[in-house]
Amino acid sequence: MTYYAQSLAIQKYIYGDEHTAVASSLNNIGGVLSGLGKKQEALSYHEQSLIIYKKVYGDEHIDVASSLNNIGKVLSDLGKNQEALSYLEKSLAILKKVYGVDHATVASSLNNIGNVLRNLGKQQEALSYYEQSLAIQKKLYGDEHYAVALSLNNIGLVLSDLGKNQEALTYYEQSLSIRKKVYGGKHASVARPLNSVAVVWVGERMQLEHEMKPLR
DSSP states (O other), X not given: OHHHHHHHHHXXXXXXXXXXXXXXXXXXXXXXXXXXXXXXXXXXHHHHHHHHHHHHHOXXXXXXXXXXXXXXXXXXXXXXXXHHHHHHHHHHHHHHHHHOSSOHXXXXXXXXXXXXXXXXXXXXXXXXXXXXXXXXXXXXXXXXXXXXXXXXXXXXXXXXXXXXXXXXXXXXHHHHHHHHHHHOSSSXXXXXXXXXXXXXXXXXXXXXXXXXXXXX
C-alpha cells in the first residue's frame, strides 16, 4: 500500500492529475483497500480512476470497462447490488464490443453479474448468466479447467436456491471431479464442492425421512 501511494504521488508530480498512469495507480490502491476490507475507501479510488480513463479514452475503452467492473464489485460487497448491477452491465457491454462474445474476460464479467443477480434474489436470471459464462469457458479451456469448475459450482448454488437439489448435485459433482484432477484430493479448493455435495445429500435424506415418517 505504501509503495502504491508513493508511486501515485510521483506520477501526479510528473504527469499531473489526469494521466492514465495516475488512473492505474488509483486503481491499484483501490484493489488493495478492497482486499483489506476498506470498501468505501476503495470505491473512492476506483471512481477517481474511472473519471480519468473516461476523459482520456472516452466511454468504450477496456480500462473504462475494468474500472466499471471494479466499482461494481465493491458496490456489491457494500450490499448495494442494484447499483452494482448497473456498473457491471456497462462493463460487459464494452467488453463484448472490444473482445467479442467468446473471451475469458467476458466470461468473468458474466459470472460477476450472475453473482449480483443471485444476491438480488433473481435466481433464474443469475442462472442464465452463469450458463453463458460456462459455455464460453468450455469453448476456451475445454471441460477440465478450474474456471469451468467455478462456473459449475455457481450453477449448482443457484439450482439449490431454486430447490432443484438433484440437478444441483450433478453440477457440484462435476465441479468436484475437475478440482480433484487439477489440485488433487487434499486442497482447499476441493473442500467447497465437497461441502456443497454433503449439504445436498443431507437435505435430501432429511426430506426423504420426513416423507416416510408415519402420521400419528
